[in-house]
Amino acid sequence: MTSQNQILFEKSLALIPGGVNSPVRAFRSVGGTPVFFKKGLGSKLWDVDGKEYVDYINSWGPMILGHAHPAVIDAVQTAAANSLSFGAPTGLELEMAEMINKLMPSMEQVRLNSSGTEATMSAIRTARGFTGRDKIVKFEGCYHGHSDGLLVKAGSGLLTFGEPDSGGVPASVAAHTFTLAYNNTQQLEDLFKKSGDEIACVIIEPVVGNMNLIVPKMEFLQTLRALCTKHGAVLIFDEVMTGFRVALGGAQALYNIKPDMTTLGKVIGGGLPVGAFGGRKEIMQCLAPIGKVYQAGTLSGNPVAVTAGLVTLKLIQAEGFHTRLTNQTKKLIDGLVQAAKEAKVTFSAQNVGGMFGLYFSAQCPTSYAEIMQNNNKTHFKQFFHSMLDSGVYLGPSAFEAGFVSAAHTDADITFTVNAAKKAFSAI
């Protein structure tokens, strides 16, 4: 009998490009049919055919409390009853700005919008307006949403499908983007020596989650900070993924590096669409209506979305929240590494807080080049499908990080490791 899932996918293919509303969901790099879901609760998901899964995507990061957390759902229902949108200021937005500023003091001023893509695009425009310069710097395999100038040697879906430069981006736009290798301090120094005074900003994922998980070298981040300061370039930490997840204060708190600007998304919306960018007051003062850099949005600061984010941010401030999240993620990683070792499969894994990376290589990679060369994609595909069959939902790409939520129990982890034992033994 054809599954409900298969029927929905075939119908979707006729009306939605690739049958999906965001490319990585399409399973094209792992093969097979994407899973259509109808319910989530805590660490679990149920698909349209009623099959249960332990979820390690967590909507690509936002569901840090797990799915359908009762406090978030209650608050959202109350907020919705007061109107879904005003298109005018609310006290909730102020509360959110205060909360962000408390948790990330480098964000002296904040503006809310509706997605991580908007946040990074707007932060770059603001940095260009502030410096009066055009050039931007990004790193190979980092993904900062899908605005034109950032789709150059990008990660996430572009890396998954092996085309890191997108069609539809004018060469004249891409020409303003310099791309360097992540964790390569020498390249950074060489570029700043040659063109430092033309660079408006450097945007970086301080822990990369869009070419699988890549951990920064401290010396690399510190040199980056020093060079930006020396040359008057704005350092933007893209903490859409890492914000409130690798530590309460994000990667900037974990590594004790103060960026000039930060972009946020995912966790600050608690599962609804919210993005934010902010930073030094003198930079943010360039924004309209006080400055000349324009940025706007009908749904920016949406009351229902901001409510979901505020409740989420309050709950993750509970004593020991991030310690437990990190410990659960580490238990998962250790269990998987041990299972691979027993099955004699070449495999490594690591986590930073509640984010993790799984690699079919002997060592955890530190750059785009290393992950491209060493990660065995055939083994990843076999592993992915065996885990899916067993009821474990991982990202359908060898180039995405995974996410654990506060709802993941020891029983979930044991279940996952047992599923992995089966998967590894078949490789």
Ligand code: HOZ
């Ligand atoms: N940009 C997200 C993670 N890299 C993927 C979003 C999605 O496909 O839903």
